[in-house]
Amino acid sequence: MKKTMIAAVALSxxxxxxxxxxxxxxxxxxxxxxxxxxxxxxxxxxxxxxxxIPEVDVSxxxxxxxxxxxxxxxxQSQRVHSGALAADAGTFKHLPPTLMLQYHFTxxxxxxxxxxxxxxxxxxxxxNMDPASSALGAKVSLDNHSTGVAYQVGVDFPIDxxxxxxxxxxxxxxxxxxxxxxxxxxxxKLDPMLLGVGLGYRY
Numbered sequence: 030m031k032k033t034m035i036a037a038v039a040l041s042x043x044x045x046x047x048x049x050x051x052x053x054x055x056x057x058x059x060x061x062x063x064x065x066x067x068x069x070x071x072x073x074x075x076x077x078x079x080x081x082i083p084e085v086d087v088s089x090x091x092x093x094x095x096x097x098x099x100x101x102x103x104x105q106s107q108r109v110h111s112g113a114l115a116a117d118a119g120t121f122k123h124l125p126p127t128l129m130l131q132y133h134f135t136x137x138x139x140x141x142x143x144x145x146x147x148x149x150x151x152x153x154x155x156x157n158m159d160p161a162s163s164a165l166g167a168k169v170s171l172d173n174h175s176t177g178v179a180y181q182v183g184v185d186f187p188i189d190x191x192x193x194x195x196x197x198x199x200x201x202x203x204x205x206x207x208x209x210x211x212x213x214x215x216x217x218k219l220d221p222m223l224l225g226v227g228l229g230y231r232y
Contacts, residue, residue: 052232053090057195059227060084063105066222071207071215074112080105084225093135098145100127100199109158119158121171125151127179127201141193145181149201150174167209177202177220185229197225 061084067076082105088098104124111118129147151174158169183197204218 054232055088055229057086057227057229059197059225061223061225064222066218066220068218071217075217076110076112077219078108094133096131096133098129098131100129121153122155123151123153125149129179129181141185143183147179149177149179151203153205170208171205175203175205191231193229195227195229199223
């Protein structure tokens with residue numbers, strides 16, 4: 030009886046240690062194709078180029094199903110083009126950190142899908158618009174920030190207990206007001222779709 034009790038306590042301690050080793054932290058590295066929606070409210074055919082960017086995100090699992098994810102990248106330089114002149118109109122930089130709240134589905138064999146809803150803050154800087162090439166024919170400026178909702182769907186394919194392959198799609202609301210000589214000319218909605226593939230590591 031005594032030996033049975035000791036064995037039961039030992040198994041309980043081992044189980045507790047195994048649970049303790051399951052870290053709530055996950056880090057992913059992705060290559061992301063950034064595709065701009067370019068809804069031009071100025072009527073001047075303005076748009077921003079698509080590009081491939083690096084992305085790093087850090088996730089913390091509040092429960093086995095619910096996680097918070099912070100999506101990060103380095104400041105990105107983008108070209109503004111004018112449909113009216115079919116020429117580059119200038120450049121700007123943006124830094125778009127996004128915080129997502131995710132629900133991860135469990136019990137699926139061989140893959141782990143998830144959905145997310147979050148908030149994006151984009152910092153816009155280094156605006157360099159050339160009046161000579163701009164369809165506005167004036168000094169052009171942009172708002173220095175944008176806020177909006179972010180939507181996400183993705184799936185992890187586990188390789189082992191720590192590593193996984195990740196596919197991820199996000200739609201993010203980003204817009205900026207366009208000013209010509211200090212007067213508002215309308216809103217340029219970028220609302221990019223982000224298509225990502227990468228690797229995840231669960232600590």
